[in-house]
Amino acid sequence: MRIKQISVATAVMASLALTATACNSGSSGSSDLKVGLSLSTLNNPFFVQLKEGAQAEAKKEGVSLTVTDAQNDASQQANQIDNFTSQSVKSIIINPVDSDAAGPSVKAANNANIPVVAADRTVNKATVATTVASDNVAGGKLAAQTIAEALGGKGTILVLQGTAGTSAANERGQGFTEGLKAYPNIKVVASQPADFDRTKGLDVTTNLLQAHPDITGVFAQNDEMALGAIKALGSKAGKTVKVVGFDGTPDGLTAVKAGTLFASVAQQPKLLGQLAVENAVKAAKGKKVDTTVKVPVKVVTSANIAEFAS
Numbered sequence: 001m002r003i004k005q006i007s008v009a010t011a012v013m014a015s016l017a018l019t020a021t022a023c024n025s026g027s028s029g030s031s032d033l034k035v036g037l038s039l040s041t042l043n044n045p046f047f048v049q050l051k052e053g054a055q056a057e058a059k060k061e062g063v064s065l066t067v068t069d070a071q072n073d074a075s076q077q078a079n080q081i082d083n084f085t086s087q088s089v090k091s092i093i094i095n096p097v098d099s100d101a102a103g104p105s106v107k108a109a110n111n112a113n114i115p116v117v118a119a120d121r122t123v124n125k126a127t128v129a130t131t132v133a134s135d136n137v138a139g140g141k142l143a144a145q146t147i148a149e150a151l152g153g154k155g156t157i158l159v160l161q162g163t164a165g166t167s168a169a170n171e172r173g174q175g176f177t178e179g180l181k182a183y184p185n186i187k188v189v190a191s192q193p194a195d196f197d198r199t200k201g202l203d204v205t206t207n208l209l210q211a212h213p214d215i216t217g218v219f220a221q222n223d224e225m226a227l228g229a230i231k232a233l234g235s236k237a238g239k240t241v242k243v244v245g246f247d248g249t250p251d252g253l254t255a256v257k258a259g260t261l262f263a264s265v266a267q268q269p270k271l272l273g274q275l276a277v278e279n280a281v282k283a284a285k286g287k288k289v290d291t292t293v294k295v296p297v298k299v300v301t302s303a304n305i306a307e308f309a310s
Contacts, residue, residue, distance in 0.1 A: 033063045035280050036084035037093040038077050040121075040166075042069040044196065044224060045249045046269050047095065050119065053273025054093070061281050072163070072195075074101035081105035085112050090284035091129075093276045095119040098165040102126070115283035119276040120269075122167040129283040132276045132293040136168055139265040139297040140175020143244050144183070146263045146299050147217050150242040154185035155216035158208050160201055160229060161193040162221040169193075172221045172246060189215060194225045201228025209233075218243045223252030223264055230260045238262065248300055248308060256305050263301045266308060271295055 037054055039047050051067055058065035066089070070077035074097040082105050084092050092109055096102040099122050106116050106126035115129040122131050147157065159176070162169030180186060190208045194200040201220060209215070209232060218233070218241060220226035226245030230237040237243055238260040245252050248266025255261035272295050279289045300308050 033061075033281065033284055034087070034089045035063055035065050035091050035093065035277065035284070036080075036087070036089045037065060037067045037095075037119075037276075038070055038080040038084070039067065039095045040070050040077070040097045041072045043071070044222075045251060046222070046224075046247050046267070047120075049249075049269035050095065050273040050276075053270030054277045055273075056270070057274040057277035061277065063277075063281060065277065070097050072097055074098040077102065078105040081109060085109045085114060088112075089114065091115045091117065091280040093117045093119050093280050094123060096121045096123055096166065097163075099124045099167045100165055115280070117276050117280045117283065120168060120272060130279050130289045130291060130293055132272055132279060133167075133295065134267040134272065134297050135294045136171035136297075137175035137178075139246060139267075140172040140177075141179035142175075142297065142299050143172070143219055143246060143263075143265050144176045144179025146265075146301070147219055147242060147244045148180070148183040148186055150244070150262050151186060151217050153183055156187050156189045156212065156214065157217035157219060158205065158212065158215055158229075159188055159191040160204060160218065160220040160225040161191060162196045162225070164193050169196075169221055176219060186217075194220070194228065196222045196224055198224040198228040201225030202231050203228070205229040205232035216241060220245050223247040223249045223255075223261070226261055226264070227251060227255060230255060248298075253300060253305065253308055256300055256302060259302065263299050265297050266300045267297055268295055 068080045077097050102123045103125035106123050109116050110127050118128045118131040120133050189212045194204040218229045223245040242262040245264040248264045252264040282289050
């Protein structure tokens with residue numbers, strides 16, 4: 001009997017420890033409000049910062065936030081959303097691996113009357129309470145203007161695209177194409193996906209340089225790919241070839257400061273994460289939220305790097 005009592009006591013203590021860890025908040029007022037956050041990947045500094053912003057806001061709001069990493073696998077993410085739905089969380093935040101593939105699992109959450117907030121990327125063919133994202137189209141246009149001015153209005157460039165099927169890649173590409181129309185003497189000689197990944201950015205740029213060794217610019221749809229391109233370019237980066245990235249990550253800002261990255265269209269991932277949680281909590285409580293929440297972007301160059309770099 002003594003052994004059984006110890007076992008029960010141990011189980012109760014373990015349960016209490018798990019509960020305390022799950023809540024991880026300074027306020028007990030809303031700690032029974034559970035929110036699930038599924039990120040496309042945590043193997044990217046941008047989404048690590050988004051997670052940090054989300055966790056800070058959850059602590060401030062006094063809600064329990066569970067964060068999962070889909071590891072860029074759409075089917076794994078679908079399972080995560082389905083699990084959140086079956087656990088009856090009060091709201092779900094999804095940063096989709098693929099905007100189309102996310103639809104069915106988000107629709108299942110809709111059917112269970114669980115509001116869903118899309119973060120950084122939209123969800124297609126399902127209903128979301130709101131989409132919290134940077135203005136990617138405007139950012140793409142700014143990137144086009146920036147690289148055009150850096151090249152004096154003429155030159156040949158490579159474009160490194162993000163993960164196919166993501167709204168971020170589509171919208172940044174759309175904005176860049178629209179922005180470049182004002183500069184007819186700049187030609188995109190090759191455009192290829194590198195999946196928002198630094199190593200792939202290196203590999204794709206290395207391959208494209210074999211066919212196009214005399215390019216004068218590179219636009220990468222995120223800083224990770226831009227940093228890969230810089231490595232592939234070697235001594236040309238920042239000198240004969242101007243590279244423009246997107247995100248304003250710490251490594252990207254360091255490269256701007258060093259002069260190898262000409263510019264980055266800076267997002268505010270921590271603010272994005274905070275706003276995603278803030279709106280998820282509002283939606284869970286039945287409060288009105290805007291259909292879209294746009295987080296401003298700004299071009300960072302050597303001229304204004306001091307505003308961004310710590």
